Amino acid sequence: MAATQYATAQTTATVNPRLRLLNKLRAGEHPLLTFVALPSVRHAQIVALTGVDGIVIDCEHGHIGDDAMHNAVAAIAALGVSPVIRIRGTALDTGAHGVMVPQIITADEARQVLQSSKLPPQGVRGQSSAFPAIVHGLTTPEYMRSANETIITMVQIETAAGVQNVDAIAAVPGIDMVFVGPNDLAQSLLGYVPAKGDEPVFTGAIDKIIAAGRREGKWVGRMVNDGAAAKKERPRYDMVAITGDTKAIQNWYIAELAIARS
Template identity: 30%
Template sequence: MTDTTFLADKMRSGKPVVTSWCFLRSAMIPEILARAGYDAVTIDMQHGMYDFDATVDAFTHIALGGAHRIARIPVGDNALAGRLIDMGAECIIAPMINSRADAEAFARSLKYPPLGDRSWSPRRAVMLTGQSNEAYLKASNAQTIGLAMVETQDAIDALDDILSVPELDGIFVGPSDLSLSLSNGAALDPNGAATAEACARIAEKARAAGKLAGIFCLSGEKVEEAVSMGYQLISHGIDTLFVDGAARNALSEVSWLKDRVEGKTGAGY
């Protein structure tokens, strides 16, 4: 990395950190996003196309591009969370954390004793952070961020208990699933008023508990709203939407060509 400040330090400083989000399995895409200036790049192993090997490759390219490395794991895969930290992830986001027990099991998988049960073998993490084994062991529990996703009514009901887990660094809100849960499956409304009100309450509780808070945003307006609510980690920008939008814009610039081919203008070649 060109920036030796750890992600945990940036988030705890109170300055918002913006991460892009990657579904498409390609090591170059995360690097491109890192070089574009994102603070961090998140690899989605829950809904994206990334397996373990592809994620580890992506971490290398993200570091080469000068950004911080985040991964979202599949539901309940705490063993994978520990492996990803060994391979250089600075932050792990765990989906569908709905109870204190869920949060505690996840958080402890990321921390060395006495805070957790993580097994020792951070070979790649030591390389990417440029630390000695001794320095890494001393600092790792503080440098490694675990965020439990709050995206259901059950999680909101258990939020005080989740936030009371001492080993847990914070929470991450998924507004889409949250809106589905709040409406009992009646509506997908991540940008709606009810979802925004719930997100504000979640951020307030996280701040009161001294925890970090992150959120997935689908527009620039939502980013501004999230910052005003006190979220420190904000996801804005998805690789699939970047490719789709750029492709459509490129084709729109030569839409006249399609008209010619179809003979609508009467022009020849």
């Protein structure tokens, strides 16, 4: 008996103008994202007003608890930007437009991600609360009908083992994007960060990740350090995230203080 084919974020016919990241990806418009690690709703609003298309609320490495996560999702979405959560626990109950799951190493782990992020019959995610529907501008029944095919499910490939298994990971039905985590990937492959960018083992691994995504018809994304790198890399990727808030703040102060002291 053939497996049931479900619509995904890549194939959905659902139209929702609030889903800026999904809409830009489907239109091939190469959206730009950044990461936020600080737990302030005002901070989230300030970043959302920069012109970025999506913000990854970093619940893996950031200092963000459940209250801050909920507040940030609502604030970002209210300003027409897509909130994505680098995931922890019940993150989708906030109404996020996507989830990014770090350190995926095997296809079985990718399938577990799908089970947790999809409502039945595709997965085991609970109905949760009224909050997701509010963020998406829908009624709860409308959200329940569309969530599985509009929430973007991203898995990060950032280890040597993940690269080795990336073909199988990318082939998992329902995974929408493979996302390159370059710093952890460099640490895993080279033993240091950042990569110089010309190491054959590092560039070869990235080529393999991109090829796997393309072969399976999945979107491919990565993180970069600045706008110049984003401009350079965008032709190879469907989505690029430009560093994050903590690094941006530090870089600005370092540069300005150097000028002031010169």
